[in-house]
Amino acid sequence: MIPASFDYIRATSLSQAIGLLQDDPDNTKLLAGGHTLIPTLKLRLASPALLVDLGSIGELQGIDIGDHIRIGALTRHAELLASEKLREALPIFHQTANMIADPQVRNRGTIGGSLANADPSADWPAVIIALKAELELAGPNGRRRVAAKDFFVDIFTTALQADEVLTAIHIARPKPGMNFRYRKIRHPASGYAVVGVAAGVHLNGGVVSEATLGITGASAKAFTPDAAVDFLSGKTLSIDTIERAAILASEHAGCLSDHYASADYRKHLAKTEVARALTSLSGKP
Template structure:
């Protein structure tokens, strides 16, 4: 299908983009890689009267390190994250997650900021960003604020972003040397999206799990931290039995999605199985 007609703006600075957002209010949408918004417009699920294309905005692309933190521009593509030496050296789970997204075309155009802002319940980034306890920098007409990833995802396709705000950066603290990570997903065969995606960030002391963070996507309307799994394993030996027992709690207290792709029971089981495997992967 063909999208409804719209006005197109291509600002070159954050200030200019914010001014356009304020001027056009709810009629306007930010356009980043376009790999979620354009399909939605073609299906007429989204009909913005104004598109504000931020691809030419200065300073929103690339990854750098500052004081032990990776600073990732919102316009950094999945491919750039997958192939960055800095990312692969410092926080390899980010590169691993990026490599699991869609196909080459999607990874070349889609951006981390677009994916997080869109908050598709089957998107990959949210699981990893939650497990890494990332901070998200947001800029709006009222100024700048930083929000924890755990406070960002609110409902299906809904985040803490206000209509006049832009996500500009993702901040990820470089984990300690005894910390490992693993992202594991079951791809939905047609789209590649996650039927279940589990990100584990694990700090070990010998065989003991000092600390663990587990982010899960694809299972519920909203991606979540599996806190029951985390508290069942933190401080305990990383034996197969302990890992399996903790992973059984992966869907505890969660409203599980049911759709044409998977029943509630199947998704709940997937969450447990992929959590166990992701923890085993990080632990080994």
């Protein structure tokens, strides 16, 4: 398939990219890794008049690890996989990046493109929700931050305005002893999550002093199952506690249905993946 014709500009600054978006938001598309956008153009599901390539904008690149962690929106999955410093600070990034598709996709696809695209089966949304990250958005009126849990509005829909660019992901360093896991049931063709679960637990003498969960793939948008998180607080991470939390989490899932997985099957997977993620964090076999 061949896309409809379009103009192409490789922006050299964030303000230039925002200005171009502002000129004609309905007919302009930002290009990051292109792994979703280019097939969309080829299938003519979108026909923008202008593509604005973000690839030369320095401030969208890179991983900074200090008192808090900042990941530029244009950071590729492969860079997140390769960063030893990030792996030390938050191993869940290495774990998750390693599960995304294949090396070709990981070498082009960006975390910002994935989040902005808000595919209901993408992996990063669950992770950044569980990490309670904030997303930095820049537009004509300046910058604002949106909590990850509020960023995903609906299927393929986010809090980004038509003239805004997602610039970075900010994550507070978790308290010492807080451990995270990401698990998913992979779609056999694409590798996307049929259901994916990011879980984090801090144990104090075997009792949960802090818990966090993010679920992707199950519903139109990634979400935190609040009832399950609230239930875990103050409990020993026993088999019974895990089972109850997993049921609560799956009850929260709206559950998508498609020709690969029914809503009931996804609900079941949400339960089993939450249980497995929490079990792996409990230190029990």
